[in-house]
Amino acid sequence: MSDPVSALNGASFSGIASVDESGLAGMITLRGDLASPKLQAAVTSATGATMPEPGKVALSVDGGLCWMSPDELLVLVHYAEVEAKLAEINAGLAGEHALAVNVSDARAVFQVSGDGAREVLGKLCPVDLSAQAFVPGQFRRTRMAQVAAAFWLDQDGSFHIVCFRSVADYMFCLLSTAAQSQSEVGVY
Amino acid sequence: MLILECPYCGVKAEETELHAGGEAHLKRFGPGSTDGEFHDYLFMRENPRGVHFERWRHINGCGKWFHAARCTTTLEVFGTYSAQTFEPPQNIRDAITAKRPGWSWRDLK
Ligand SMILES: [Zn+2]
Numbered sequence: 001m002s003d004p005v006s007a008l009n010g011a012s013f014s015g016i017a018s019v020d021e022s023g024l025a026g027m028i029t030l031r032g033d034l035a036s037p038k039l040q041a042a043v044t045s046a047t048g049a050t051m052p053e054p055g056k057v058a059l060s061v062d063g064g065l066c067w068m069s070p071d072e073l074l075v076l077v078h079y080a081e082v083e084a085k086l087a088e089i090n091a092g093l094a095g096e097h098a099l100a101v102n103v104s105d106a107r108a109v110f111q112v113s114g115d116g117a118r119e120v121l122g123k124l125c126p127v128d129l130s131a132q133a134f135v136p137g138q139f140r141r142t143r144m145a146q147v148a149a150a151f152w153l154d155q156d157g158s159f160h161i162v163c164f165r166s167v168a169d170y171m172f173c174l175l176s177t178a179a180q181s182q183s184e185v186g187v188y
Numbered sequence: 189m190l191i192l193e194c195p196y197c198g199v200k201a202e203e204t205e206l207h208a209g210g211e212a213h214l215k216r217f218g219p220g221s222t223d224g225e226f227h228d229y230l231f232m233r234e235n236p237r238g239v240h241f242e243r244w245r246h247i248n249g250c251g252k253w254f255h256a257a258r259c260t261t262t263l264e265v266f267g268t269y270s271a272q273t274f275e276p277p278q279n280i281r282d283a284i285t286a287k288r289p290g291w292s293w294r295d296l297k
Contacts, residue, residue, distance in 0.1 A: 069250030069252060070252070141249045142249065
């Protein structure tokens with residue numbers, strides 16, 4: 001039996017914000033016509049989340065839907081259920097021009113929380129992270145220093161960052177450096 | 189710094205989130221064309237001081253290609269628009285005319 005582990009096995013750092021690798025997360029990338037009722041029914045019933053508006057994430061107790069582009073969603077599910085959910089989504093998509101793929105093991109997920117969370121991300125991406133501009137439920141694909149990343153902001157003020165697993169160590173070092181204690185800029 | 193609004197996802201993307209794709213609205217000349225047409229398609233580009241039309245890709249984002257109309261002298265952006273068009277839409281032309289009366293680019297005015 002294989003024993004799945006996340007890229008950094010739950011590494012964490014604490015400074016002006018806490019940086020934690022979130023561990024294994026089930027993720028399905030889905031390309032298709034997001035306006036299609038059939039596609040909408042398949043992903044909303046699989047996750048329990050509503051369809052997200054452009055630039056938003058819709059979360060439920062057991063999963064979520066992230067708006068990636070006009071024809072792409074990132075479907076969040078429990079890691080242990082990903083194959084079953086993928087089969088369920090594919091069954092719902094029968095006859096649709098769409099493609100759903102399990103990308104769970106190709107991704108790493110981090111959580112940045114605490115008072116300095118906005119500052120930590122603000123140091124790394126060309127995104128307005130002020131409280132007025134970036135509100136809970138918002139989802140943004142961008143770059144963090146040299147690598148592609150996507151993140152959303154939770155109701156509790158913590159950021160969830162998704163990146164490629166191959167750059168997980170780079171991302172953790174990046175977030176930890178940006179979160180060094182006494183490194184507040186005081187912008188947000 | 190150049191900031192372009194991606195017409196597909198609405199993100200106001202800073203230049204480092206984008207990838208420049210060169211001059212907009214090129215017509216491809218391939219097999220069957222004359223040597224002169226193929227030469228012009230490959231090598232001849234506008235290099236204006238002022239109004240210019242370009243292709244950009246929202247590479248660190250939704251991944252889509254789009255078009256942008258901007259001024260090469262001031263970096264002023266007149267607008268961005270869909271990639272699925274052979275020429276700039278009227279609202280973009282009107283926006284340019286409002287700011288740069290008498291502008292021209294290739295055979296556009
Ligand atoms: Zn975009």
